[in-house]
Structure formats: structure tokens, C-alpha cells
Amino acid sequence: MQPLLRVENLSLTYPNGYRALKDVSFDVHRGEFLVVIGLSGSGKSTLMRTLNRLLEPTEGTITYDGRDVTHIEGEPLRKHRAQIGMIFQHFNLIRRHSVLANVLYGALSTMSALKSMTGRFTSEQRQKALRNLDIVGIADKAEQRADALSGGQQQRVAIARALMQEPSMVLADEPVASLDPATSHSVMQYLERINREHGVTVICNLHFLSLVRRYATRVIALKGGELIFEGKPEQITDEWFRTIYGDEAVEVEIR
Amino acid sequence: MKARPTETIALRVVAAVIDLLVGLYLSAVVMRVLIPRLIFDTAPAPFATMDMLILAGSALAVLVHGLLSGASPGRFAMRLDVSKGYALTAATHLGWMLLVTTVIAGWIVTGMDPVALFSEGGLAGARRIFTALLTPEWDILGDALLAMVETIYLAFMATAIAVPFSFLLSFYSARNLMSDTIGRRVMYIVLRFLTNFSRSIEPLIWAIVFSVWVGIGPFAGMLALVVHTIASLTKQYAEQIEDVDHGPIEAITATGASRTQVIWFSVVPQCVIPFLSFTIYRWDINVRMATVIGLVGGGGIGNMLIQYQGLAQWNEVGAIVIIIAIVVWIMDVISARVREALK
Numbered sequence: 375m376q377p378l379l380r381v382e383n384l385s386l387t388y389p390n391g392y393r394a395l396k397d398v399s400f401d402v403h404r405g406e407f408l409v410v411i412g413l414s415g416s417g418k419s420t421l422m423r424t425l426n427r428l429l430e431p432t433e434g435t436i437t438y439d440g441r442d443v444t445h446i447e448g449e450p451l452r453k454h455r456a457q458i459g460m461i462f463q464h465f466n467l468i469r470r471h472s473v474l475a476n477v478l479y480g481a482l483s484t485m486s487a488l489k490s491m492t493g494r495f496t497s498e499q500r501q502k503a504l505r506n507l508d509i510v511g512i513a514d515k516a517e518q519r520a521d522a523l524s525g526g527q528q529q530r531v532a533i534a535r536a537l538m539q540e541p542s543m544v545l546a547d548e549p550v551a552s553l554d555p556a557t558s559h560s561v562m563q564y565l566e567r568i569n570r571e572h573g574v575t576v577i578c579n580l581h582f583l584s585l586v587r588r589y590a591t592r593v594i595a596l597k598g599g600e601l602i603f604e605g606k607p608e609q610i611t612d613e614w615f616r617t618i619y620g621d622e623a624v625e626v627e628i629r
Numbered sequence: 630m631k632a633r634p635t636e637t638i639a640l641r642v643v644a645a646v647i648d649l650l651v652g653l654y655l656s657a658v659v660m661r662v663l664i665p666r667l668i669f670d671t672a673p674a675p676f677a678t679m680d681m682l683i684l685a686g687s688a689l690a691v692l693v694h695g696l697l698s699g700a701s702p703g704r705f706a707m708r709l710d711v712s713k714g715y716a717l718t719a720a721t722h723l724g725w726m727l728l729v730t731t732v733i734a735g736w737i738v739t740g741m742d743p744v745a746l747f748s749e750g751g752l753a754g755a756r757r758i759f760t761a762l763l764t765p766e767w768d769i770l771g772d773a774l775l776a777m778v779e780t781i782y783l784a785f786m787a788t789a790i791a792v793p794f795s796f797l798l799s800f801y802s803a804r805n806l807m808s809d810t811i812g813r814r815v816m817y818i819v820l821r822f823l824t825n826f827s828r829s830i831e832p833l834i835w836a837i838v839f840s841v842w843v844g845i846g847p848f849a850g851m852l853a854l855v856v857h858t859i860a861s862l863t864k865q866y867a868e869q870i871e872d873v874d875h876g877p878i879e880a881i882t883a884t885g886a887s888r889t890q891v892i893w894f895s896v897v898p899q900c901v902i903p904f905l906s907f908t909i910y911r912w913d914i915n916v917r918m919a920t921v922i923g924l925v926g927g928g929g930i931g932n933m934l935i936q937y938q939g940l941a942q943w944n945e946v947g948a949i950v951i952i953i954a955i956v957v958w959i960m961d962v963i964s965a966r967v968r969e970a971l972k
């Protein structure tokens with residue numbers, strides 16, 4: 375079966391000359407829950423931003439759903455981004471706007487600038503936004519200001535916003551790094567749900583191996599911008615752990 | 630102490646140029662101001678070839694002296710090494726000479742006259758004008774209030790007309806939104822230059838320009854304020870835009886939204902409150918500026934003030950000054966309150 379995402383020999387050099395990704399290759403198949411691990415600064419966020427082309431690779435190719443998206447621009451680029459939802463460590467909601475509005479912004483790519491800027495979202499769009507809020511269990515907060523919600527709730531709004539795009543894939547860049555352990559699991563379970571029930575492929579950066587073992591169907595590890603491990607979560611032995619995180623590292627658990 | 634910069638040729642050339650200018654300045658001040666005014670008490674004679682030679686000579690003297698001995702204020706200013714002993718002393722003396730001649734020349738040029746400030750006649754004049762100011766003539770209250778209202782409206786219209794222009798321009802003058810392509814970067818630089826340039830021209834001067842253009846009156850005053858306000862607000866707005874959190878921009882971009890949508894939905898919501906606050910403050914400033922612009926025929930209360938001043942009707946002037954002070958103070962308080970409430 376053709377993979378949903380194929381990354382081949384991907385390299386990215388930042389304008390200041392720093393090589394954040396070096397010759398990275400991997401495939402992602404439909405329905406996978408792929409977790410990316412690695413030390414801080416290993417290039418995980420850079421990889422995510424390259425996949426939905428917030429960044430442009432310096433070398434290599436990215437093929438998404440059979441189409442080469444490595445250097446697309448303009449309308450095709452926006453179409454590519456629209457089919458990939460993105461979730462961030464700091465939620466990145468529009469703080470002053472309502473929860474419902476924030477979810478509706480997931481549909482911006484389907485509207486003309488003028489129509490969206492004058493706030494003319496259709497009633498179907500509103501219904502759909504409410505349904506997405508319902509999926510993440512906070513439909514009752516729809517009218518509240520986004521910054522009135524707790525961190526975990528804000529991250530669920532971000533998931534609803536991503537769902538609004540009807541994405542085939544979701545990128546989650548350390549989605550639980552600023553949440554407490556219990557809330558972390560709740561957010562991860564929503565990601566798991568959209569992965570299993572809605573068939574959305576997920577790529578997720580995580581720091582805690584216990585979360586990796588619990589949610590990942592497959593794992594890749596980056597070190598200094600290079601891909602050094604690819605396999606099942608249970609294949610991350612103590613030896614691999616030390617290779618990935620360095621000899622000094624000790625595993626901490628989050629339950 | 631910070632490390633000295635390495636002695637590049639460029640730094641040495643700059644130091645030498647500074648030395649040249651120091652010599653030129655010193656001899657020019659002594660020749661054109663100090664000697665004629667202090668010693669002969671006359672206006673300086675017209676320039677002669679001899680004067681030019683002396684100027685050039687002393688400039689060269691300081692330069693050559695500096696090059697030979699290392700005693701150079703230029704090297705000092707560029708933080709290059711000035712060798713101890715004679716060189717350092719000489720450079721320091723040159724520095725002191727610069728300061729002393731400038732203070733003396735400044736005293737002469739500004740026509741400082743402490744005698745006039747405290748003389749019998751002077752004090753009598755002060756008493757006369759202050760008594761008149763303190764016994765204002767309230768007969769003109771109605772007219773003055775009308776003129777004040779005109780000034781406030783003028784400031785309001787100038788602000789209102791400028792806001793949409795500034796709003797649009799600010800997005801094109803914000804570095805963080807304009808750095809992705811060469812074309813945008815060029816536009817950013819051009820806009821920044823234009824706004825900085827027009828901001829550096831005082832509204833008073835704009836008022837003179839426009840009073841020639843559209844005729845003396847409130848309209849000229851308003852246009853002057855519009856130009857200045859567009860430039861100032863664009864800069865303030867743009868700086869606010871450069872300060873926004875990048876996260877929401879990234880999030881909205883990632884949904885596949887267009888550039889306009891990204892700015893409208895992620896940048897604008899972060900800016901509206903500060904923008905409002907800047908705008909109210911600008912209106913407040915504009916009321917004060919409109920008063921001053923009135924002095925050169927821009928209409929409103931300033932115009933009325935200059936008329937009564939011209940007629941030496943000091944009691945009326947007193948009333949007008951008091952009204953201006955009260956209104957400006959009230960505007961100040963209100964705008965501060967509103968801005969506080971907006972936070």
C-alpha cells in the first residue's frame with residue numbers, strides 16, 4: 375500500500391546556517407500513531423513544521439498522498455496545509471476570541487477572505503464546530519473566551535480546531551508538555567480517539583517514554599537532526615534509551 | 630572596561646576625520662563668534678580668503694598633531710588607544726577646549742541676558758503680564774469655548790482620518806510580517822523611511838506647507854495633523870505588530886488560511902486593544918498640537934490666542950490660557966483613564 379507520507383533524504387538548514395535536519399527518511403502509513411522522540415534541540419519541531427511546509431526543506435523530498443509537496447507554493451501549499459491539522463505545546467488559540475470562533479478558524483481555508491473576515495460562517499459550519507467541540511467534550515464552553523479555559527481544555531479546543539479542517543493527518547508538537555500528568559492522559563486519549571475512530575493519522579512529539587509506550591503504534595528517534603531509531607515502542611531498550619538520550623539520562627515515568 | 634576595538638583602517642580614517650572637524654570647529658567658533666563678539670563687540674566681518682586659510686590651517690594642525698603624537702580626540706572618541714603622557718593630556722585639553730568654547734559661544738548666540746531677567750523694568754513687565762493673566766477677562770468665554778471645541782474637533786478629525794491609513798500601512802511596515810520575500814523587505818524599508826521622515830518634520834512646519842496649499846485656516850491645520858498622525862500611529866502600530874506572539878500566527882497559517890486571513894485572525898486580535906489605546910493617546914496629543922498649530926493660522930483656540938496676544942489684551946489672553954490648560958488637563962485625565970480601563 376502506498377504510504378500517506380513519504381519523507382526521503384530530508385535536510386533542512388536554517389538561514390543562519392544551522393543544520394537542523396540531516397538526511398532523514400521514513401514513511402507513515404494511514405492510521406498510524408507515529409511518535410517522534412529525541413532530546414531537546416534534536417529537530418523534532420523542525421521536522422513537524424517541514425511536513426506541513428511551514429518550513430521549506432533544503433534537500434530531499436516530501437510526498438504526501440502521492441503528491442510531491444517539497445517546494446509547492448501559493449494555492450497548492452494552502453491546500454496541503456489544510457488537510458493537515460496541527461497542535462502545539464502552547465495551544466496557540468486566539469485568546470480574546472470565543473472557543474467556538476477558534477474552532478471555526480479551522481475552516482478558513484474553505485472560505486473567501488472577505489466572507490471569513492466579515493464573520494459570515496454558515497450554520498452548517500457552526501453545527502460542525504459544535505460537533506467537534508462535543509467530540510473533545512467541551513461543547514458547553516463554546517461561548518466562553520478561549521483564555522478563560524484551563525490548559526487541558528484549551529488543548530482540546532485546539533484538537534477541535536484541527537478536526538474542523540477534516541484532516542487526513544494531525545501533527546502534534548509536544549501537545550502535553552505544559553500539562554499535568556492526569557490532563558496529559560486526557561488530551562492524549564482524545565488524540566488516540568481521533569486516530570482510532572476518525573481514522574486520522576497522527577504524528578506526535580513526546581518527551582515521556584511512558585506516554586510513548588502507551589499511545590504510539592510506531593516510534594522514530596532523532597538525534598542531532600539525524601534519524602537514529604525506527605521501530606515499535608517496545609523495541610526501545612535501555613541501550614537504545616541511552617543512545618537516544620545520552621548516558622547520563624534516567625527515565626522518568628508519567629502515569 | 631570593554632575591550633578596545635581592533636585598529637582597522639576604517640576606524641583610523643573616522644578618527645582622523647573627527648580630528649579635522651574638531652580643528653575646524655574650534656577655529657571657526659573662536660574666529661566667527663568669540664573674537665568678534667567678546668573682543669570687538671561687532672558682528673563678524675564677511676568671509677575672506679584669509680579666514681578660509683586659517684580655518685583649513687587649524688583643522689590640518691589638529692589632524693597632523695594627532696597623527697604625529699597620537700594626541701587625538703578622534704582616536705579617543707572611537708575608543709582607539711591614546712598613548713599615555715603627553716598624548717593623553719593634549720587630547721584631554723582639546724576636549725576641554727571644545728566644551729568651554731561651546732558653552733561661551735552658546736551663551737553669546739542665545740543672547741543670554743540675566744540683567745534683563747532681573748532688571749527693574751523687566752520685573753515690572755513681568756508683574757504687569759502676570760497680573761493680567763491672573764485677572765482673566767471672562768467676557769470672551771463663549772467665543773473661547775467655541776474655538777476650543779473647534780480645536781478638539783480638528784484634533785478628532787485628524788485622528789479619525791489618519792487611523793485607517795495607519796492601520797493599513799502598519800502591516801506593511803512591520804518587520805515580522807515583511808521579511809519573507811525581497812519585495813516585502815524593500816517595501817518595509819521604503820515605508821519605514823517615509824514614516825520616519827515625515828515624523829521628523831514638526832506638525833507646525835506641515836501647517837505652514839498646507840496653509841500655502843489650501844489656504845490659512847482649520848483645514849490646513851487638520852491636514853498637517855493628519856500627516857503627522859499617520860506617520861506616528863503607523864510606527865506605533867507597526868511596533869505593536871512586531872511584538873505579537875508568533876504562536877497564533879503559526880497556528881492559523883497551519884490551517885491553510887490565506888495571508889490576509891492569517892493577519893486578520895491571528896495578528897489583529899492581539900493588537901486591537903493596544904491600537905485603541907495608542908489612538909486615544911494620539912487624539913489627546915493632537916488636541917495639544919492643534920492648539921500650537923492654531924498659532925500659525927491653523928484655526929481654533931490657538932488662532933484666537935495669537936490674535937489677542939497681537940493686540941496685547943493680556944486679560945483675554947489669560948482667560949484663553951486658563952481654558953487651554955483646563956481642557957488639556959481634562960483630556961489627559963480622561964485618556965489616561967480610558968487607556969487604563971482598556972488594559
Ligand SMILES: Nc1ncnc2c1ncn2[C@@H]1O[C@H](COP(=O)(O)OP(=O)(O)OP(=O)(O)O)[C@@H](O)[C@H]1O
Pocket residue numbers: 388389390392394412413414415416417418419420421
Ligand atoms: N529559526 C531557527 N533558526 C535557526 N536555528 C533554529 C531555528 N529554530 C530552531 N533552530 C535550531 O534547530 C535545532 C532543532 O530545533 P527544534 O525546535 O526542531 O528542536 P526540538 O527537537 O523540537 O527541541 P525541543 O524538544 O526543545 O522542542 C535547535 O538546535 C535549534 O536551536
Ligand SMILES: [Mg+2]
Pocket residue numbers: 418419420547548
Ligand atoms: Mg520542539
